[in-house]
Amino acid sequence: MCAIPHGGLTIGIVAVTTNVNPSNQIWGEFFTNTTAEPILLGPFTRFTVTATGMNQVGALTDFVVRDEIGSVLAGPVDVALVNGVGTLTFTDPIYLMVGTDTFTIRGSIPSNQQSTIANGATLTITADPASDWHAVGALSGSTIPLNSITPFNLGTIT
Numbered sequence: 001m002c003a004i005p006h007g008g009l010t011i012g013i014v015a016v017t018t019n020v021n022p023s024n025q026i027w028g029e030f031f032t033n034t035t036a037e038p039i040l041l042g043p044f045t046r047f048t049v050t051a052t053g054m055n056q057v058g059a060l061t062d063f064v065v066r067d068e069i070g071s072v073l074a075g076p077v078d079v080a081l082v083n084g085v086g087t088l089t090f091t092d093p094i095y096l097m098v099g100t101d102t103f104t105i106r107g108s109i110p111s112n113q114q115s116t117i118a119n120g121a122t123l124t125i126t127a128d129p130a131s132d133w134h135a136v137g138a139l140s141g142s143t144i145p146l147n148s149i150t151p152f153n154l155g156t157i158t
Contacts, residue, residue: 008034010033011032013152013153013154014031026104027063027105027107028155029102030102038096038139039096039144040094040137041134042090043091046127048085048126049124051124052121053084054118055083056116057110058113059081073094122157126152127153130146130150
């Protein structure tokens with residue numbers, strides 16, 4: 001686990017390494033620890049998806065962000081892959097209450113493309129909050145700068 005603190009918001013990564021399961025797969029997991037005031041995280045936009053050994057797969061589908069009880073907070077969205085690279089974009093903001101919350105990102109490989117995945121294929125989801133995420137104090141309306149947070153991987157699927 002890696003924790004990245006900034007002001008009233010800490011973002012932590014829960015390392016996920018698992019085998020590809022075509023439907024409703026956990027592709028990444030992270031937690032937030034919010035102090036001082038609730039935070040509106042969003043639009044909770046970009047993650048870069050990099051797939052090796054999956055060049056014939058043109059899309060990944062039904063990506064959602066779920067909280068720890070399984071409620072869908074953002075999505076579903078699809079990711080177009082070009083030469084194994086795509087951008088996962090969530091436009092739905094997530095409301096972070098004061099305290100710690102854990103979130104999973106789940107998605108699927110379309111059934112008509114599953115047979116094209118090579119043995120040893122991997123998929124990695126990378127987040128870059130400094131350039132791609134936006135956080136605002138829900139009560140103060142103040143922007144919470146995320147520029148000190150370096151890019152990180154949410155996990156590797158093999």
